Amino acid sequence: xxxxxxGLFGFGVVGEGIYQVLSQKPQLKSNIRKIVIKHxxxxxxxxxxxxxxxxxxxxxxxxxxxxxxxxDDADAAFEIAxxxxxxxxxxxxxxxxxxxxxxxxxxxxQRENNVSFLxxxxxxxxxxxxxxxxxxxxxxxLNYVRGIVNGSTNYILTKMRSGTETYDVALKxxxxxxxAESDPTLDVEGIDASYKLSIITLHAFGxxxxxxxxxxxxxxxxxxxxxxxAAEKGYIIKLIANSTISEDGRxxxxxxxxxxxxxxxxxxxxxxxxxxxxxxxxxxxxxxYGKGAGRFPTSSAVLSDISALRYNYKYELxxxxxxxxxxxxxxxxxxxxxxxxxxxxxxxxxxxIDELYRSREHEYITGEIELNKLRDSGILTDKNLSIIAFT
Amino acid sequence: xxxxxxGLFGFGVVGEGIYQVLSQKPQLKSNIRKIVIKHxxxxxxxxxxxxxxxxxxxxxxxxxxxxxxxxDDADAAFEIAxxxxxxxxxxxxxxxxxxxxxxxxxxxxQRENNVSFLxxxxxxxxxxxxxxxxxxxxxxxLNYVRGIVNGSTNYILTKMRSGTETYDVALKxxxxxxxAESDPTLDVEGIDASYKLSIITLHAFGxxxxxxxxxxxxxxxxxxxxxxxAAEKGYIIKLIANSTISEDGRxxxxxxxxxxxxxxxxxxxxxxxxxxxxxxxxxxxxxxYGKGAGRFPTSSAVLSDISALRYNYKYELxxxxxxxxxxxxxxxxxxxxxxxxxxxxxxxxxxxIDELYRSREHEYITGEIELNKLRDSGILTDKNLSIIAFT
Numbered sequence: 021x022x023x024x025x026x027g028l029f030g031f032g033v034v035g036e037g038i039y040q041v042l043s044q045k046p047q048l049k050s051n052i053r054k055i056v057i058k059h060x061x062x063x064x065x066x067x068x069x070x071x072x073x074x075x076x077x078x079x080x081x082x083x084x085x086x087x088x089x090x091x092d093d094a095d096a097a098f099e100i101a102x103x104x105x106x107x108x109x110x111x112x113x114x115x116x117x118x119x120x121x122x123x124x125x126x127x128x129x130q131r132e133n134n135v136s137f138l139x140x141x142x143x144x145x146x147x148x149x150x151x152x153x154x155x156x157x158x159x160x161x162l163n164y165v166r167g168i169v170n171g172s173t174n175y176i177l178t179k180m181r182s183g184t185e186t187y188d189v190a191l192k193x194x195x196x197x198x199x200a201e202s203d204p205t206l207d208v209e210g211i212d213a214s215y216k217l218s219i220i221t222l223h224a225f226g227x228x229x230x231x232x233x234x235x236x237x238x239x240x241x242x243x244x245x246x247x248x249x250a251a252e253k254g255y256i257i258k259l260i261a262n263s264t265i266s267e268d269g270r271x272x273x274x275x276x277x278x279x280x281x282x283x284x285x286x287x288x289x290x291x292x293x294x295x296x297x298x299x300x301x302x303x304x305x306x307x308x309y310g311k312g313a314g315r316f317p318t319s320s321a322v323l324s325d326i327s328a329l330r331y332n333y334k335y336e337l338x339x340x341x342x343x344x345x346x347x348x349x350x351x352x353x354x355x356x357x358x359x360x361x362x363x364x365x366x367x368x369x370x371x372x373i374d375e376l377y378r379s380r381e382h383e384y385i386t387g388e389i390e391l392n393k394l395r396d397s398g399i400l401t402d403k404n405l406s407i408i409a410f411t
Numbered sequence: 412x413x414x415x416x417x418g419l420f421g422f423g424v425v426g427e428g429i430y431q432v433l434s435q436k437p438q439l440k441s442n443i444r445k446i447v448i449k450h451x452x453x454x455x456x457x458x459x460x461x462x463x464x465x466x467x468x469x470x471x472x473x474x475x476x477x478x479x480x481x482x483d484d485a486d487a488a489f490e491i492a493x494x495x496x497x498x499x500x501x502x503x504x505x506x507x508x509x510x511x512x513x514x515x516x517x518x519x520x521q522r523e524n525n526v527s528f529l530x531x532x533x534x535x536x537x538x539x540x541x542x543x544x545x546x547x548x549x550x551x552x553l554n555y556v557r558g559i560v561n562g563s564t565n566y567i568l569t570k571m572r573s574g575t576e577t578y579d580v581a582l583k584x585x586x587x588x589x590x591a592e593s594d595p596t597l598d599v600e601g602i603d604a605s606y607k608l609s610i611i612t613l614h615a616f617g618x619x620x621x622x623x624x625x626x627x628x629x630x631x632x633x634x635x636x637x638x639x640x641a642a643e644k645g646y647i648i649k650l651i652a653n654s655t656i657s658e659d660g661r662x663x664x665x666x667x668x669x670x671x672x673x674x675x676x677x678x679x680x681x682x683x684x685x686x687x688x689x690x691x692x693x694x695x696x697x698x699x700y701g702k703g704a705g706r707f708p709t710s711s712a713v714l715s716d717i718s719a720l721r722y723n724y725k726y727e728l729x730x731x732x733x734x735x736x737x738x739x740x741x742x743x744x745x746x747x748x749x750x751x752x753x754x755x756x757x758x759x760x761x762x763x764i765d766e767l768y769r770s771r772e773h774e775y776i777t778g779e780i781e782l783n784k785l786r787d788s789g790i791l792t793d794k795n796l797s798i799i800a801f802t
Contacts, residue, residue, distance in 0.1 A: 037693075041693075145694075146693070146694035146695065146697060147697065148543055148546075148547040148697075151543075151546065151547055152539055152542075152543070155542065155546075155715070155719065156539045156542055156715050157715070285679060285700070288676060288679050295698075300711065301707075302428075302432075302537070302707045302708070302710055302711035302714065303536075303537035303701060303702065303707065303708055303711035303712075304537070304701065304702045304707060304708060305701065305702075306537060306538065306539075306699070306700065306701035307686075307698070307699070307700035307701065308697070308698070308699060308700075309676070309697065309698035309699075309700070310694060310695065310696065310697035310698060311694065311695045311696075316692075316693045316694065316695060317693070317694050317695060319693055320691065320693035320694035321694075323693065324546070324547050324548070328546065331727075336722075
C-alpha cells in the first residue's frame with residue numbers, strides 16, 4: 021500500500037474531521053504534511069506547525085503528492101486544483117460549483133498530467149453515486165438518473181409537507197438546525213442541484229452540459245395550498261433533479277419541484293437525506309440513499325476518494341464526452357401551476373388543460389406544457405407562481 | 412481497452428442474455444469463444460459451433476482468459492472455478508452457494524494465481540453491494556449491514572402483508588409468477604440469505620463466517636395472525652439478514668423474520684426487490700436498493716464484473732480475513748413468538764416477558780431472549796412456532 025503525503029486546503033468541519041481520522045489511523049498510511057488556511061488567528065485543534073497561509077507551501081512542495089481541497093470559494097478552489105494537477109499531484113475536491121463550471125478543463129488536466137482528480141463528496145455526500153455510475157453501470161444502457169440531491173431543500177419540503185407551514189417558517193427551521201445556509205439562494209433556487217446534475221449527467225451518459233442548460237425552478241414560491249393539493253392527491257412534493265434520455269435519444273435535464281407518488285421510492289427520502297434512482301436497460305431501477313451533506317458524510321466520501329488514490333483510481337469517463345445538449349427540449353410534460361387568486365397568469369402556455377380550480381384565495385391549473393415553451397415564457401422566474409411537475 | 416476471450420458455462424436465461432449483449436456490442440471487446448452446456452439436444456439461440464459438452468474445451472483453451480460460470484450445481488461450479496483459476500483464467504460467478512462454501516479457498520486461488528475472481532451477481536443481483544463494500548467503505552468503520560437479500564421470500568411476505576393470505580397461497584402465487592422455485596426450500600428457510608450474508612460479512616467486516624454460523628429462521632411458519640399483529644402495531648414483517656457488530660466487538664449474524672417499522676427504509680422494499688442498509692461511523696446509514704434476481708439484474712451484475720476485468724479489477728479484501736465467529740451470541744434481543752392456541756411451548760426461554768396474548772385460536776408472547784439460548788433450545792426448527800425479531 022502506497023504512502024500518501026497530503027496537503028489540505030481548508031480546515032472547517034470537514035477538513036478537521038479528515039485530519040483527525042487520518043492522524044488516528046496510521047494504517048491508512050496517509051500523512052497530512054501541511055494545511056493551508058485563510059485565517060491564521062483562529063484556534064485550531066492541530067499542531068500549529070502544520071498550518072500556513074501560503075498556498076505554495078503545498079503546491080510547491082514536491083513531497084506532497086495529494087491535494088485535498090475543501091474551501092468554499094469556487095474560483096480559488098479552481099486555481100488550487102489546476103496548479104496541483106499541473107504539478108503532478110492528485111486532487112480530491114468537494115466543490116461542486118467549481119467542478120460543474122470547469123469540468124472539461126479539470127478532466128483534461130487530469131489526463132494531460134496523468135494524475136487523478138476525484139470528487140465523490142461533491143455530489144450527494146456519502147452516497148457513492150459517481151463511483152457507481154463510473155464503475156458499475158459503465159456498460160449498461162442508462163435511461164435516467166433522477167433524485168433528491170440537495171439536503172437543505174429536502175429538509176424544508178419535509179417540514180412543509182403537512183400543508184400548514186409556510187416556506188419562510190420552514191426555511192428558518194432549516195437554518196436553525198444547520199440544514200440551510202444564512203444565504204440559502206444556491207440551495208433553494210435549485211442552483212446547487214443543477215451543479216450536481218451536470219456532474220452526474222457527464223458520468224451517467226457521457227454527455228457534457230452546463231448547469232445553465234438545466235431547466236430549473238426552485239422551491240421559494242411553494243405555498244401551503246400546493247402541499248394541500250399534493251396531500252389530497254396522494255403526492256409528496258420533492259425537488260427532483262432529473263436527467264432523462266427521451267425516446268429520440270435527447271437528453272432532458274431538469275431541476276423542478278415534482279409531485280412524487282407517496283408510495284414511490286423517492287417519497288421515502290426525508291429531511292436532509294439524499295436519494296438517487298438509476299434507471300437502466302438491464303438492471304431496471306437501482307436506488308442509492310444516504311446523507312447528502314454534513315461533516316461526517318462529506319468526510320466519508322473524501323476518505324473513500326483518498327483510499328482510492330492509493331491504488332491509482334481515476335474516473336475514466338468511459339462513456340465518452342460529447343456535447344450533450346443543443347438547447348432544444350421538444351418534450352411535453354404534465355405540470356401544476358398554482359397562484360393566489362387574481363394573480364395575472366396567461367394559461368395559453370398549456371398545450372392542454374386537465375383541471376382548473378379557483379377558490380377565494382387560491383387558483384391552480386394542471387395540464388400539459390412543452391418544456392421549450394415553459395423555459396422561453398420566462399414564467400420559471402415568476403416568484404408568484406408555484407410550478408410543479410408531475411412524475 | 413483489453414480484449415476479453417470468454418468461455419461461458421451454462422446457457423440459461425442469464426447465460427443467453429450475456430451472450431446476446433456481448434455479441435451485439437463489439438465496443439465491449441468481449442468475445443465468447445465457447446459455451447459449455449449439459450444438454451446438447453436443446454435448441455439454442457446461438458451458432459451451434461459455439462457449444463460443447465466438454466468442459467476442457469474451455470478450461471484447456473489457452474486463448475480463453477475469462478470464465479463465466481452460470482450453472483446451478485454448486486459442486487460442479489466449484490470444480491470449474493478452481494480449475495479455471497489454476498489455469499490463470501479470471502472467473503466471474505453468480506453461484507452464492509459455491510462461494511459461501513468455498514470462500515477462502517477461492518480467494519486463496521485468486522491470490523496464488525494472480526487472477527480475478529468476481530461474484531457481484533451472487534449477492535443481490537444488480538445491487539452493487541460487494542463493489543461498494545470493497546471500494547467505498549474500505550476505511551470507514553462499519554457497524555452493521557442488514558437488509559432484504561432474498562427476493563422470493565420478500566415477494567411472499569409482501570403478499571401476506573394484509574394478514575388475509577396464508578403462506579401456502581402466497582408461495583403458490585410466487586411460484587406462478589416466477590419468483591420462487593418449484594422446490595423453494597433454500598429460499599423460504601433462509602438458507603440462501605445465509606449464504607449471501609456470509610459473503611457480505613467477509614467483504615463488510617473482514618470476518619469469515621460459515622453460512623451455518625448464522626442464527627437462522629425462515630418464513631414457513633408465519634401465519635395471518637402474525638401479520639395482523641404486525642399491522643396493528645405499525646410493523647411490516649420482513650426476512651432480514653443482519654450482521655451487526657455488538658458493543659463488545661462481537662459479530663452477530665442472523666437471518667430472521669423481523670418486525671420493521673412501516674416508516675423505516677426497509678419497509679419500502681416490496682415484492683421481488685432487495686435492499687441493504689450499511690451503517691457506518693462516518694457515513695451514517697446508506698441504502699442500496701434494486702432488483703435482486705432475475706435475468707436482467709443478474710446479467711447486469713455479470714456484465715459489470717466482466718467490464719471490471721478489463722482493467723484488472725480484483726476484490727482486495729483490504730479489511731483482512733480473520734475467523735469471524737466463535738459461536739457465542741451473548742446478546743439479548745426482543746422477540747415475538749406466536750402459535751396456535753394449545754401448542755406446547757415452554758415460555759421459560761424468555762428472560763423477561765412484555766406481552767402475553769391468548770384468543771380461542773392464537774397465542775403469542777413478546778419479550779427478551781438471549782440469542783445463545785434461542786439457538787440452543789432448538790425452537791428455531793419448530794414448524795409450529797412463528798419467531799419474529801423486533802428491530
